[in-house]
Amino acid sequence: MADRPGTTRLLEVEAVRYRWPGEAGFALEVPRLSLDRGERLLLIGPSGSGKSTLLALVAGIVAPLEGQIRVLGEDIARLGASARDRFRAEHMGVVFQMFNLLPYGSAVDNVLLPLSFAPKRRARVGSHLAQETEARRLLARLGLDASAIGRRRAADLSVGQQQRVAAARAMIGRPELMIADEPTSALDTETRDQFLDLVSGELAESDAGLLMVSHDAALAPRFDRVVRLADILRDGRSVPVPVAVP
Ligand SMILES: Nc1ncnc2c1ncn2[C@@H]1O[C@H](COP(=O)(O)OP(=O)(O)OP(=O)(O)O)[C@@H](O)[C@H]1O
Ligand SMILES: [Mg+2]
Secondary structure: OOOOOOOOEEEEEEEEEEOOOOOOOOOEEEEEEEEEOOOEEEEEOOOOOOHHHHHHHHOOOOOOOEEEEEEOOEEHHHOOHHHHHHHHHHHEEEEOOOOOOOOOOOHHHHHHHHHHHOHHHHHHHOOHHHHHHHHHHHHHHOOOOHHHHOOOOHHHOOHHHHHHHHHHHHHOOOOOEEEEEOOOOOOOHHHHHHHHHHHHHHHHHHOOEEEEEOOOHHHHHHOOEEEEHHHHOOOOOOOOOOOOOO
């Protein structure tokens, strides 16, 4: 682990400011947000409020104009773009809102993809054969039979199937931080629950954390904390207010 010994803090966002290039009307200012190891945090908020933008910052896809984003003690805001890419591949599993699959790759190719940029994560899974077996296990746990969908390219899978491939890709090699942007939006209730059960099981095994965005308020009881984006933004009510979870 790249973490300091004894530290349970997985993610610390501090005084972050971001604006998309050319987007004069939108600015995101996050004074503070944190996530501990083993914690599952659900982020909610209206469309266009900046949820995906915040996840892009935490995932290191974009760098903030100001502020710190510490993941496992490393301030990824200070890294260059390619170092951020390597850090993400090694330590984070990301389910993007638009999935971002390799359209011509098979389901298994897509699930294995992050391992090719992440030697430590790859070593956790094992040999080539073990990697393929693990990819198939994760897909099967999400109700996808890799043999049945065979060599079909990802672009020819249904939207819900693509979403499950993206989820398996995020989980392979048990990264410390899982970031998921509406990962269940195209799934039926049963598959959605399979996904959440699998994520919870994987997280418990590795003491990883989950930062997830969803519009589905019914998911709240499955999280340790629910935070409204408006509550963590500057000009919002300055501190995250946990929504009472039964
Ligand atoms: N790649 C991008 N380039 C430029 N502007 C962007 C980009 N992504 C988002 N934005 C802008 O940032 C603002 C926040 O968008 P964002 O996608 O973060 O919202 P969101 O809360 O995730 O919405 P939704 O619930 O619809 O997914 C919007 O004004 C949007 O136009
Ligand atoms: Mg979004």
